[in-house]
């Protein structure tokens with residue numbers, strides 16, 4: 001069974017209310033998959049814009065996702081958002097363990113796993129991010145870092161229908177330095193083997209690549225055998241660029 005592709009737009013901390021509505025409407029209006037098309041598209045705006053973006057996407061083939069969630073369902077966690085609330089307001093996905101959260105908010109593999117477990121419990125699809133830093137790559141540690149992150153961040157109960165893994169080499173995020181197809185193929189092959197070792201349906205998990213994905217490099221990245229989609233940052237803030245990447249995934 002072939003895996004359906006997934007193109008996810010991570011808007012990060014960008015956009016104001018009016019821009020967000022306009023961008024979401026442009027993407028929803030431009031994404032008209034043919035009947036039977038199994039490619040999925042999701043937009044992950046900043047939390048305060050989720051409701052407005054959800055309204056703009058209503059009735060379209062584009063889903064809504066959060067950029068992060070808390071591990072607990074509710075409580076005294078000022079500033080945090082629960083997975084349950086994300087699901088309640090219409091999200092189908094949530095990103096967890098993005099390298100910006102791991103680095104800037106000190107999130108460990110155990111924290112990321114707890115968030116992913118909360119996402120699964122809330123009925124969301126978790127997009128769990130992994131990726132090595134430049135120093136780790138230069139030290140020849142890429143494979144061991146990715147294995148450690150997979151073992152520590154992906155819940156034991158994760159399954160292909162509920163969990164997506166995104167490989168985002170930290171040195172390729174927002175830098176314009178996209179990983180080579182050989183680097184991506186090697187990393188994704190290792191991720192696939194690790195998931196297959198840890199999960200009965202590990203061969204069916206969708207694996208996304210993220211890091212400076214643009215319309216001009218999306219085609220060759222998405223054509224790699226273990227690349228099932230992309231997690232797009234900067235280019236997801238431009239409807240034309242994002243839709244061109246979506247079109248590349250449809251082949």
Ligand code: 13P
Pocket residue numbers: 010098168172173174175176210211212213231232233234235
């Ligand atoms: P860029 O596409 O801007 O490099 O960001 C990638 C990313 O971090 C998506 O989550």
